[in-house]
Each structure stands twice: as C-alpha cells, then as structure tokens.
Amino acid sequence: MNEHWxxxxxxxxxxxxxxxxVILLISAALGFVLALGVALARMSRNFLVSRLALxxxxxxxxxxxxxxxYIFYYGLGSLFAQFPLIRGSFLWPYLRDxxxxxxxxxxxxxxxxxxxxxRGGLKAVPRGELEAASAFGMNRTLVLYRVWLPRAIRLxxxxxxxxxxxxxxxxxxxxxxxxxxxxxxxxxxxxQTFQVYEPLLLVAAIYICLTFIxxxxxxxxxxxxxxxxxxxxxxxxxxxxxxxxxxxx
Numbered sequence: 001m002n003e004h005w006x007x008x009x010x011x012x013x014x015x016x017x018x019x020x021x022v023i024l025l026i027s028a029a030l031g032f033v034l035a036l037g038v039a040l041a042r043m044s045r046n047f048l049v050s051r052l053a054l055x056x057x058x059x060x061x062x063x064x065x066x067x068x069x070y071i072f073y074y075g076l077g078s079l080f081a082q083f084p085l086i087r088g089s090f091l092w093p094y095l096r097d098x099x100x101x102x103x104x105x106x107x108x109x110x111x112x113x114x115x116x117x118x119r120g121g122l123k124a125v126p127r128g129e130l131e132a133a134s135a136f137g138m139n140r141t142l143v144l145y146r147v148w149l150p151r152a153i154r155l156x157x158x159x160x161x162x163x164x165x166x167x168x169x170x171x172x173x174x175x176x177x178x179x180x181x182x183x184x185x186x187x188x189x190x191x192q193t194f195q196v197y198e199p200l201l202l203v204a205a206i207y208i209c210l211t212f213i214x215x216x217x218x219x220x221x222x223x224x225x226x227x228x229x230x231x232x233x234x235x236x237x238x239x240x241x242x243x244x245x246x247x248x249x
Contacts, residue, residue, distance in 0.1 A: 005193045006202075009185070013199075016185030017206065019099070023171045023181065026103050028164060031110025036149075038115030039122060053115075060112035065105065066173055073101040073177045098177040106170060110163070117159055121152035154225050161218035165211050172207075182206060 006013075041053035060068070080086045080095045094100050125148055133147040134140075153160075175184035186199035 005189055005195050005198070009189045009193075012180075012185045012188060013182070013202070016180050016182040019174070019180060019184075020168075020171050020182040023099070023103055023106065023174060024168055027106035027110055027171070028167060031107045031167075032114060034107060034111030035114035035118055038111050039118035042115065042119050043122060057112040057116055060108055061116075065109055065170060066176065068108070069102060069105045069173055069177060072105050073098055077101065098174070098179045102171075102174040102177060102179055106167065109170065110167060113166075114160070114163055117156060117163065118152065121156040121159075122148060124155055125151045154222075157218055157222050157225075161215055164214050164218070168207065168210055168214065 038053050038057060041049050042057070044050045044053075077096065077098075080092075086092060086095065129151065130143055130148055133143045138146065171181060172183040174181040175187055178184075180188065182203055186203045189199040190196060
C-alpha cells in the first residue's frame with residue numbers, strides 16, 4: 001500500500017476535518033435552539049402556531065435532506081445571483097459559499113427532528129412534578145426552565161446522542177455542493193492520486209472515532225445528572241447501614 005499520498009494531502013484532510021467539525025458544532029447548537037422553539041410551538045394552545053410548526057416538521061422530515069440542500073444551494077443560490085443589489089452587498093461572499101447553505105439545511109433538519117424528540121420528552125414528564133412545582137409558587141415560564149425542560153432533557157440524553165451521531169454523518173453531504181469537508185478532501189485525494197479505497201477507509205475510521213467521542217460525551221452527561229448523583233448517594237447510604245429509601249407499598 002502506497003502511503004505517500006497521506007503525507008502530501010495530510011494538511012488538506014486536516015482542513016476538511018476542521019470544516020466538518022465546524023459544520024457539526026454550528027448546526028448542533030443553533031439546531032437545538034430551533035428544536036426547542038419547534039417543540040414548544042407544537043405544544044402551544046394556539047391553533048395557528050401549532051399547525052405552522054406541524055407543517056414545518058412534516059415538510060422537513062418528509063423530504064430527503066439532499067433535496068433540501070440542492071434547493072438551498074442551486075435554487076436560492078442561483079436566485080440571489082440574479083439580483084445586482086445582492087451581488088454588490090457585503091452578504092454576497094456568504095451567499096455564494098456552499099458552507100452556509102449546508103449549515104442552514106442541517107439547522108432546519110435538526111430543528112424538525114430533534115423538535116419532535118423534545119416534544120416527546122416534555123410529554124413524558126409526569127404531570128405531578130409540574131403541579132408540585134406550581135404549588136411552590138413558580139409561574140409557567142419558571143416551571144418550564146427550572147423543572148420541565150431539564151427533566152425532559154435528562155430523559156432524552158440517549159436519544160440526543162443518537163441524533164448527534166446522525167448529524168455527524170449528515171455533514172458528509174457537504175461534499176455534494178463543492179464544500180471541502182472531510183469527505184470532500186478524500187474525494188480530492190482520490191481524484192488526484194487514483195487511490196480509491198485508502199482515503200475512504202481513513203475517512204470512515206475518523207468518523208467512527210468521532211462517533212465514539214460523541215457517545216462518550218453524552219455518557220458523561222448522563223452520569224453527571226443530579227438524578228444519578230442523588231441515586232448514588234442513596235445507594236451509598238444503604239450500603240453503610242444508614243437510612244434506606246422507603247419503597248411504595
């Protein structure tokens with residue numbers, strides 16, 4: 001196996017890895033904020049707000065992500081290029097860059113998929129906990145941010161880990177619109193060196209390592225939740241012969 005290409009194109013692959021990570025982090029952060037808004041809108045008592053959120057999630061989840069990326073990049077990108085006012089503005093360097101179109105497409109995708117996940121988590125929180133928080137004098141907003149949402153997020157951590165891994169794999173679609181991400185860099189290597197399998201196997205190994213890192217981070221978050229710490233303290237007290245928690249009859 002000729003490994004000379006790895007030394008020649010190593011900097012390009014590292015740059016592609018950095019682009020992939022930037023796309024992942026921006027899409028995950030802004031997508032989660034959008035997903036939270038979508039989940040709250042879906043549960044809103046306002047009929048119009050809930051139906052608009054439902055229409056958004058249905059359209060995004062009902063069409064392939066690659067089609068959405070093409071619509072943004074080739075559709076909106078070509079449309080913006082027809083307006084001289086836009087071409088002469090400070091936004092044009094961003095509007096002609098495929099990087100931002102893939103980021104926008106992934107943000108919208110995360111907002112739709114994770115929004116439904118968060119909605120399910122919010123509905124899974126026992127009503128008794130919310131009523132108890134209200135009994136302590138908390139208003140609805142305080143109950144949401146102090147009790148309801150943190151409780152739902154704790155329940156959803158394993159699911160959010162899976163969604164994050166799916167988002168990582170979706171970033172590879174950036175190579176379809178001339179963005180030199182990790183897979184795009186590997187395609188450049190393949191085209192210039194005729195090494196067909198080696199760059200792809202290297203990229204696959206990197207994605208597997210990133211997946212393990214994401215799963216490890218979410219596992220740490222699960223272990224760090226207050227619920228788990230309290231459960232561990234209760235278990236330690238029981239082992240030392242101290243007060244044990246009462247069991248329901």
